[in-house]
Amino acid sequence: MLEKKMEEFDGTKVIQEFEAVTKEAGKVQIETLRKILEENAGAEYLQKLGLDGRTDVESFKSCVPLVTHKDLEPYIQRIADGDKSAVLTGKPITAISLSSGTTQGKPKFVPFNEELLRSTMQIYRTSFAFRNRDFPIGKGKALQFIYSGRLFKTGGGLAASTATTSIFRSELFKNTMKDIQSQCVSPEEVIFGPDFHQSLYCHLLCGLIYREDVQFVSSTFAHSIVCAFRTFELVWEEICTDIREGVLNSNVTTPSIRSAMSKILKPNPELADSIYRKCSGLTNWYGLIPELWPNAKYVYGIMTGSMLPYLKKLRHYAGSLPLLSSDYGSSEGWIGANVNPTLPPELVTYAVFPDIGYFEFIPLRETFEEQQLEKTASTVLYMESEPVGLTEVKVGEEYEIIVTNFAGLYRYRLGDVVKVMGFHNSTPELQFVCRRSLLLTINIDKNTEKDLQLAVEAAMKLLAEEKIEVIDYTSHVDMTSDPGHYVIYWELSEEANDAVLSDCCNCLDRSFVDAGYVSSRKVKAIGALELRLIRRGTFQKILDHYLGLGGAVGQFKTPRCIGASNSGVLQILSNSVVKSYFSTVFG
Ligand code: AMP
Numbered sequence: 001m002l003e004k005k006m007e008e009f010d011g012t013k014v015i016q017e018f019e020a021v022t023k024e025a026g027k028v029q030i031e032t033l034r035k036i037l038e039e040n041a042g043a044e045y046l047q048k049l050g051l052d053g054r055t056d057v058e059s060f061k062s063c064v065p066l067v068t069h070k071d072l073e074p075y076i077q078r079i080a081d082g083d084k085s086a087v088l089t090g091k092p093i094t095a096i097s098l099s100s101g102t103t104q105g106k107p108k109f110v111p112f113n114e115e116l117l118r119s120t121m122q123i124y125r126t127s128f129a130f131r132n133r134d135f136p137i138g139k140g141k142a143l144q145f146i147y148s149g150r151l152f153k154t155g156g157g158l159a160a161s162t163a164t165t166s167i168f169r170s171e172l173f174k175n176t177m178k179d180i181q182s183q184c185v186s187p188e189e190v191i192f193g194p195d196f197h198q199s200l201y202c203h204l205l206c207g208l209i210y211r212e213d214v215q216f217v218s219s220t221f222a223h224s225i226v227c228a229f230r231t232f233e234l235v236w237e238e239i240c241t242d243i244r245e246g247v248l249n250s251n252v253t254t255p256s257i258r259s260a261m262s263k264i265l266k267p268n269p270e271l272a273d274s275i276y277r278k279c280s281g282l283t284n285w286y287g288l289i290p291e292l293w294p295n296a297k298y299v300y301g302i303m304t305g306s307m308l309p310y311l312k313k314l315r316h317y318a319g320s321l322p323l324l325s326s327d328y329g330s331s332e333g334w335i336g337a338n339v340n341p342t343l344p345p346e347l348v349t350y351a352v353f354p355d356i357g358y359f360e361f362i363p364l365r366e367t368f369e370e371q372q373l374e375k376t377a378s379t380v381l382y383m384e385s386e387p388v389g390l391t392e393v394k395v396g397e398e399y400e401i402i403v404t405n406f407a408g409l410y411r412y413r414l415g416d417v418v419k420v421m422g423f424h425n426s427t428p429e430l431q432f433v434c435r436r437s438l439l440l441t442i443n444i445d446k447n448t449e450k451d452l453q454l455a456v457e458a459a460m461k462l463l464a465e466e467k468i469e470v471i472d473y474t475s476h477v478d479m480t481s482d483p484g485h486y487v488i489y490w491e492l493s494e495e496a497n498d499a500v501l502s503d504c505c506n507c508l509d510r511s512f513v514d515a516g517y518v519s520s521r522k523v524k525a526i527g528a529l530e531l532r533l534i535r536r537g538t539f540q541k542i543l544d545h546y547l548g549l550g551g552a553v554g555q556f557k558t559p560r561c562i563g564a565s566n567s568g569v570l571q572i573l574s575n576s577v578v579k580s581y582f583s584t585v586f587g
Helices: 011-023 025-039 044-048 057-063 069-080 114-134 163-169 171-179 196-209 223-245 255-262 269-281 288-292 305-318 449-464 498-511 515-522 538-548 567-576
Strands: 095-098 109-112 141-144 159-162 214-221 298-302 323-325 328-330 333-337 350-352 358-370 378-384 398-404 412-424 427-435 470-478 485-492 530-534 577-582
Touching (some): 011 114, 109 163, 114 163, 141 196, 196 223, 196 255, 214 223, 269 288, 305 323, 305 449, 358 412, 449 498, 470 538, 470 567
Parallel strands (some): 298 323
8 A cells, every 4th residue: 555656635624634633633632542452452561561451541551661772672572583473563573773873882773663664654745735835946967865774684684774765765765755755866876875875976966967956955954954064065066067078987887877877967068057157156155056966956954953953064064044953853753843933943843743643741740959069050951740731741841752653662762852842733842952861970969961962062163163063073071080070072163262262162161051061060070071172074073873773864963962872973083183272160
C-alpha cells in the first residue's frame, strides 16, 4: 500500500484534516492510545507489565512505567540481534534507526517501522500545506542539502541506518516530494553518495545548473545549509570552472556520482560567467542565496533549539528571503509541525499531531532551594510532578515530553524540554527549549544549552566589532582541575587579539547568571571559566567523527556540551587548542 501513488495533493483538504483532529485532540489521543495498545497487545513488553489487553489511559498509566532509552536497550538489542518474536510490538520490527547520538556521544538504536514513515509523510504534507498557503512556490525543484548515512545490517540481519536515510530511500518519500513540489535538484546518486564532501559539492553544482528551477533551499537541520554555503565560499571558482568546461572536478571520485553528473553537466560558459559575475559582485557573500537562485521563495529547515546559533549566518546568506523553520521530531517519531510559517524562527512553535502518538508531559517547575554555600544564593532545579495529558498542559509552563508510539516505545522520555506557548484548536503549540541532559554543572550550578547559547551570544558581540565570527562552539566541564571549571571552545573565522579574547572570556563567565553558578564562583567552589580557541576546521573533524560512527550529516547537531565519557570528541578538541584564556571575573 505504501508504494501506491498518492492522490493529487490538495492543501486545503490536508489543512481541514489537521483542523479536524486538533479540534478533538483529547478524544483523538485516547483513540490513538487504544489503537497502539490494541495493535501491540501481544508484545512481550506490555504483557510482562500486566496490561492484559487493556487499552484505556488509566490502566496504561498504572501498569507501564516511564522509561529512558537505557531501560529499553536490552529489548531493542534483542530485536537487533534477530529475535523475531513480538518483543516490543505486535508485528516484528524489521528495521533499526540510529539516532544522531550527539548528546550521549554515540548513536542509539531505536525501532523503525512503516508507521513512522507514514507519520513522517503526514507531517511533511501538513506543514507544506500551511507553508504553501503563505509562501506559494511555483513549479520547480528544491536545492536540498540532504545526505544518506551509512546503511548496514545489525547482528541479526535487520537493516540499520539513520531515520532520515530510511526516509529518503523510501518510495513513499519520493512520491510525497513530487506531490508537494519539493523534489531535490540533485540525482539520487548524489544524495546517496558515500562521501559527504563529494555529495555537497555536487548538490551545489546541480543547484547552479538548475538555478532557474530552484523554488527553495533546504536541509533537515539548518546547520547543513550554513555548512554548504561556507563550503561554497571556498569552492565557488572550481564550480564555475566545472560549469564552464562541462567537466566534473577530479576530487569527486565516486564512480556512480561521476556517471550521474556526466548526464547533467555540459559546457556552459554563459552560465559560468554569470555566476562568476554575481559572486564577485557580492559583499562578504551577503544575499548569496537570492542572488544565485532568483526564483527561490524561502530557506527551509529546522532552525530552532541547537540550530539557533546558525541563524545569523543563515540570514546573511538569505538576504531578503524569509527563513522558515520546519518541524519537530526525532528518530523516535514525530511530534509536531510548524503551522504558523510566517513566524521568525526565534518564535516558531510546533503544533502537536494528536493522531501520531500518545503524548504525556512532565511538568518541570523551577524550584529555588536554599544553598548551604551562601545564605542568599539559590539554584534552579527542576521539580518534577506527575505527567499530564496533551490537552492538560498549561500555557507558559515547561515540560519534558513523553512519547508512546506505534513502533514499540511506551512512555518513553525523549529528553527534550518544551514550553507551551498556546494552542492550535485544542492541541498545544510547543516551543523547543533544550535537551534536558545538556547541562553544564559542577555542584549546585545548572546551565542548559540555552544558557550557554545566551552567554556565547553576549561574548560574540565583542568580536562582531572586530568583524570576526564564531564559526561554532561547544563546552565541557573540566573536573581535572580543582575546583572544576567550565571550558568553552570557540572556532573563529580569523585570528583575534588577546585583549579582545580576554574580554570575551570574562564576558562568558559573567553571562552565566544562574545563581548556583554565581555563588559557587564567588566562593571559588567553581574555578575560573576557560575559553579555549581551536583551529579552523575542528568542527568539521567533529562532524566527520560522528559520520564515522554511522551518523548522517543531515541529522547532525553540534554537541554543545561534551561529557567526560565522550573521549573521541574531547581528544579532537584537545588536539586542536591553539590558545586559552582564563576569566578574571570574581577575582
Ligand atoms: P535525532 O536524535 O537525530 O533523532 O534528533 C532528534 C532530536 O533533535 C530531538 O529530540 C530534538 O532534541 C532535536 N530536534 C528535532 N527537531 C527539532 C526542532 N524542530 N527544534 C529543535 N530541536 C529539534
